[in-house]
Amino acid sequence: xxxxxxxxxxVRHLKKHFPVKGGLLRRxxxxxxxxxxxxxxxxxxETLGLVGESGCGKSTLGRAILRLHEPTSxxxxxxxxxxxxxxxxxLKALRRDxxxxxxxxxxSLSPRRTILETLLEPLQIHGIGSKAEQRKKVxxxxxxxxxxxAVLNRYPHEFSGGQRQRVxxxxxxxxxxxxxxxxxxxxxxDVSVQSQVLxxxxxxxxxxxxxxxxxxxxxxxxxxxxxxxxxxxxxxxVETASAxxxxxxxKHPYTRALMSAVPVPDPKTKSRRIxxxxxxxxxxxxxxxxxxxxxxxxxxxxxxxxxxAATNVGSTASPHWVSCHLHGDEQTPTGPATKPPNAAD
Amino acid sequence: xxxxxxxxxxxxEFRTDKGVARAIDGVSxxxxxxETLGLVGESGSGKSVTSLAIMGLIPSPPxxxxxxxxxxxxxxxxxxxxxxxxxxxxxxxxxxxxxPMTALNPVFTVGSQxxxxxxxxMGLSRKAARKRAIExxxxxxxPAPDKRVDEYPHQLSGGMRQRVVIAMALSCDxxxxxADEPTTALDVTIQAQVLDLIAKLAKDHGTATILITHDLGxxxxxxxxxxxxxxxxxxxxxxxxDIFDRPEHPYTRGLIQSIPRIRDDKLGRLPTIxxxxxxxxxxxxxxxxxxxxxxxxxxxxxxxxxxxxHGNTLAACFNPNSEAAK
Numbered sequence: 001x002x003x004x005x006x007x008x009x010x011v012r013h014l015k016k017h018f019p020v021k022g023g024l025l026r027r028x029x030x031x032x033x034x035x036x037x038x039x040x041x042x043x044x045x046e047t048l049g050l051v052g053e054s055g056c057g058k059s060t061l062g063r064a065i066l067r068l069h070e071p072t073s074x075x076x077x078x079x080x081x082x083x084x085x086x087x088x089x090x091l092k093a094l095r096r097d098x099x100x101x102x103x104x105x106x107x108s109l110s111p112r113r114t115i116l117e118t119l120l121e122p123l124q125i126h127g128i129g130s131k132a133e134q135r136k137k138v139x140x141x142x143x144x145x146x147x148x149x150a151v152l153n154r155y156p157h158e159f160s161g162g163q164r165q166r167v168x169x170x171x172x173x174x175x176x177x178x179x180x181x182x183x184x185x186x187x188x189x190d191v192s193v194q195s196q197v198l199x200x201x202x203x204x205x206x207x208x209x210x211x212x213x214x215x216x217x218x219x220x221x222x223x224x225x226x227x228x229x230x231x232x233x234x235x236x237x238v239e240t241a242s243a244x245x246x247x248x249x250x251k252h253p254y255t256r257a258l259m260s261a262v263p264v265p266d267p268k269t270k271s272r273r274i275x276x277x278x279x280x281x282x283x284x285x286x287x288x289x290x291x292x293x294x295x296x297x298x299x300x301x302x303x304x305x306x307x308x309a310a311t312n313v314g315s316t317a318s319p320h321w322v323s324c325h326l327h328g329d330e331q332t333p334t335g336p337a338t339k340p341p342n343a344a345d
Numbered sequence: 346x347x348x349x350x351x352x353x354x355x356x357x358e359f360r361t362d363k364g365v366a367r368a369i370d371g372v373s374x375x376x377x378x379x380e381t382l383g384l385v386g387e388s389g390s391g392k393s394v395t396s397l398a399i400m401g402l403i404p405s406p407p408x409x410x411x412x413x414x415x416x417x418x419x420x421x422x423x424x425x426x427x428x429x430x431x432x433x434x435x436x437x438x439x440x441x442x443x444x445p446m447t448a449l450n451p452v453f454t455v456g457s458q459x460x461x462x463x464x465x466x467m468g469l470s471r472k473a474a475r476k477r478a479i480e481x482x483x484x485x486x487x488p489a490p491d492k493r494v495d496e497y498p499h500q501l502s503g504g505m506r507q508r509v510v511i512a513m514a515l516s517c518d519x520x521x522x523x524a525d526e527p528t529t530a531l532d533v534t535i536q537a538q539v540l541d542l543i544a545k546l547a548k549d550h551g552t553a554t555i556l557i558t559h560d561l562g563x564x565x566x567x568x569x570x571x572x573x574x575x576x577x578x579x580x581x582x583x584x585x586x587d588i589f590d591r592p593e594h595p596y597t598r599g600l601i602q603s604i605p606r607i608r609d610d611k612l613g614r615l616p617t618i619x620x621x622x623x624x625x626x627x628x629x630x631x632x633x634x635x636x637x638x639x640x641x642x643x644x645x646x647x648x649x650x651x652x653x654x655h656g657n658t659l660a661a662c663f664n665p666n667s668e669a670a671k
Binding site: 220 | 532540603606618621
């Protein structure tokens with residue numbers, strides 16, 4: 001069992017609802033439940049992969065954890081400090097420890113700034129080191145991400161997609177964070193470049209012991225890079241387990257369908273696909289009971305009435321959480337919560 | 346029997362501010378009726394330009410077909426008048442684009458857009474066209490087609506929109522279907538539905554299909570043969586089984602190895618292809634893959650390899666994998 005002290009990031013009952021305004025007075029008429037009661041633990045030096053289809057709330061979850069979106073409710077602890085309770089000053093200090101890598105390196109780098117200016121900014125904002133030290137730090141970072149020093153005075157448009165993503169990674173590393181959210185960090189890259197960047201991320205984890213929340217729609221990429229994998233559907237985590245278990249023995253019907261839909265790059269294995277009918281329902285008006293019951297090939301009558309609780313179908317040492325009426329029942333209605341961390345007591 | 350479509354030694358150039366870029370350089374390929382050819386490559390490799398050239402849609406200027414021939418059903422396409430091409434497009438050769446939202450007109454209902462095609466090419470009456478449109482929507486698996494036919498593209502989900510585009514492409518029973526990254530914008534569960542649909546319809550109607558994609562997984566699942574493109578050239582062509590089993594070109598092998606796979610056991614490092622794709626305006630001499638190739642020979646820098654039979658596939662390489670292994 002993982003010791004509580006090894007948990008770097010703890011998320012409990014995190015919710016992010018976006019108001020939908022309408023009518024003459026722009027009053028709130030509904031809300032989009034982008035993230036709806038998500039709980040998980042991320043140990044130090046590990047990667048949690050987060051998969052799901054577009055609109056399932058995976059990016060919103062990443063941003064709500066960093067408080068780039070202010071969560072509606074729920075708690076997040078980073079290294080024992082409650083992120084969700086931090087005031088402005090405290091949050092700024094916390095941001096040193098938690099960073100993000102965005103999907104589109106074209107959009108996330110300022111076209112008017114040189115690479116040097118972009119990479120210096122975090123150090124200047126947090127007032128770290130003298131000018132010479134800052135410059136040294138930036139040069140070191142470039143080496144870490146595999147770029148030459150000569151690029152410092154160039155602008156983003158002079159780089160290829162892969163190089164730009166390396167700059168994005170370098171920027172996330174400037175403040176020596178403990179935790180990085182990688183939001184579709186390799187999705188915009190070609191296969192040959194994607195593998196280079198994936199290896200870089202794995203190297204960084206080994207070298208600096210960073211924990212990653214790796215968000216991607218690509219299941220093979222996630223399985224490759226993650227220790228644990230969480231599957232999201234309509235704002236909820238429906239299954240969480242070690243990468244090995246979840247791919248070898250997916251429990252949730254949605255996970256199974258998702259896995260079987262991935263095209264396998266081997267013409268000899270004609271995969272047997274589990275076809276899901278229809279589309280993902282709108283998160284504004286999610287189905288009652290289990291959110292997946294409208295598309296589930298194994299739905300039972302009570303699936304549309306009761307929300308399934310998260311159940312551990314694995315062992316204590318290697319937990320495998322699944323929220324489905326097919327597996328176990330009503331244990332903890334709170335998700336994979338063991339006990340609240342000491343820091344919060 | 347001659348192939349339905351044969352592209353011979355096609356070269357397309359684009360004039361840019363920095364010079365003339367040869368986007369495709371000596372591309373040859375053949376597709377037979379009922380067959381699915383996968384055209385694979387990374388961004389900028391020339392796969393989309395190849396398909397636009399076949400469709401006669403190269404924007405000119407700045408682009409132009411410099412040399413080579415495209416023969417469809419025995420007829421040479423590059424010299425056709427715009428009017429003759431227009432009769433062919435949609436009727437004989439149809440195309441499915443990556444992003445269905447930009448391929449559909451947002452101010453017309455999907456039904457009226459399908460009816461347009463049917464009335465123009467098949468000469469159907471308004472009433473018959475509407476009836477056929479509903480049948481087509483039903484065939485591509487859209488629920489309640491008699492209602493959906495009067496909806497606008499924005500009222501449909503991404504997967505539905507792509508189905509409408511497919512219905513439109515298939516409305517005149519084309520002989521050749523070109524699908525350019527048809528599932529890239531879709532989620533994986535929807536992608537599976539759409540790929541199955543394209544494969545099924547191609548089989549049912551005996552349509553020749555060119556599937557353009559960067560996803561080798563998609564190729565392995567739906568294609569009969571595959572051509573791998575790199576820097577404006579086809580570097581390897583063969584049956585899908587051979588391409589994945591015993592690729593001859595080092596680039597093909599590099600690509601296949603660098604895909605992360607489900608069910609790998611270890612959290613290891615992925616094999617990678619070092620370096621980046623060279624700039625089309627500044628290509629190296631000799632083989633274009635030379636600078637990234639682990640088994641480059643001296644003459645790779647001086648001479649240009651042509652497609653030749655190596656092992657079970659055609660590969661443009663002086664030191665193909667079967668040779669290098671000796």
